[in-house]
Amino acid sequence: MEKVKVEGLNAYFSNIHALKGINISIKEKKVTAIIGPSGCGKSTFIRCINRLHEVVPHAKVSGRILFDGKDIYSSAIDPIEIRRRIGMVFQRPNPFPVLSIYDNVAAGLKLNGMKRKDDLDEIVEKTLKMAALWDEVKNKLNASGVSLSGGQQQRLCIARTLAVKPEVILFDEPCSALDPISTAKIEELIFQLKENYTIIIVTHNMQQAARVSDYTSFFLLGELVEFGKTQDIFTAPKDKRTEAYITGRFG
């Protein structure tokens, strides 16, 4: 089953042509890794999928992205709705510093109008458990979100994203600012999440892509060079440039 199908996607920053005719199809409840050298358009690509690209001044998009068969760029679609169904975790942990740990997780729920304390409590606990953070914070839910370590903050951001029950989760290099132990925890988490979620993860780390993903796509200079099963990409890449990149001979 394909969850997201990208057709002829182009993205621009004023006159920079950042993505050039991308076609890709993302399978449901699988992990798809996006790899490629810095500046090749990985972040831009996933930010097109939750319609976050367009909030940058002078940024433009053309082409189609079908989400459950419907084009998210058609004029009938509300981007707010899309962003609730397609969550995102950023490269740098970005909890809201004035909100408590509890309120950080509940933020999206409150936006959706959920008010009952019982409901909120339940979801906050459940998602913090899913994000493997509950045991570390259950006694200080009222502490500020930024009183946590970097890795904990990132898991808090994951919990915040999970709380609104998205169907797809986009990760933009979620571990690049973290130590190896926190990284391992988050990889473990991603592995568990794919049972219920479709996941797209940008990563600079080849081993990480190999460990967590089912499919891998290799981007270069705004183009999709190769896309396939992770195993195939890493053992028998079809394109010379892919091979060069994964064997560390460039980028």
Added chain:
Amino acid sequence: MLTALSVTALTLLLIYSMVTNALPAIQKFGWHFLFTSTWDPVKEIFGALPFIYGTLVSSALALLIAVPISLGIAIYLAELAPQFIRQPLSFLIELLAAIPSVVYGFWGIFGLAPFLRTAVQPFLSKYLGFLPLFQGQFFGVGMLTAGIILSIMIIPTISSISREVFLAVPSNQREAATALGATRWETIRLAVLGYSKTGVWGAVILGLGRAIGETMAVTMVIGNRPQISVSLFAPGYTMASVIANEFTEATGKLYLSSLVEIGVILFFLTLIINGIARFLIWKVSNKAKGRIRE
């Protein structure tokens, strides 16, 4: 280090010379000076309460009006306005801060006061007249006029500082909210206002400082009568105005030293307000301890 020391020394010197000059009044009236409201240069009886009251009420009124408007302006300029009008509009607002206060005063006398007397005060008394705040004769000049003039004078300060504070909010905060499915307004509320609370407090305090110390424009529109009246239509007097108005004609030694004592009170009042503000800022920023770690 040396500069810090010399600034402290200068402040202490200032306090010393003011207190010595105020000594006759301090010795004569003691604490009564703060809590009595007779101001009679002929009989040489002086109490500063009407001026303290006038300063506090006119400044509070100014904040009440200016803060919401300034935040609205700042949010519009930082978040909502089309790119091409942001710069010119911000410039225009900063320009307002540069207008000499005597000009505001003139405008207050010839423009605002008559307008309030003929249009606004009758309206308020008709619909809100059951409140003691809006009862009594319409003079035009008075506490309400002073509060409005002050609010107009501090709007540029509060709004331009708040705007800069909003612009300093990292874009990853806005994106965090947007990616959660927040609308534009929700993003502003969740990511921008929360993050910049401390800075906005700072802006408000600066505005308050300006309102408390403002002399010329207030003197021209407040009516200059040392009385305490619940009605905002009634004339009043502020600490800064009474010093400016009566200093040159203060003949008696006690009269002069009473005015100086008001100056001392004004000085400590600003100090206390700053202290409270710092405490609040400290509390707010303490809650959001540390930066986001990277």
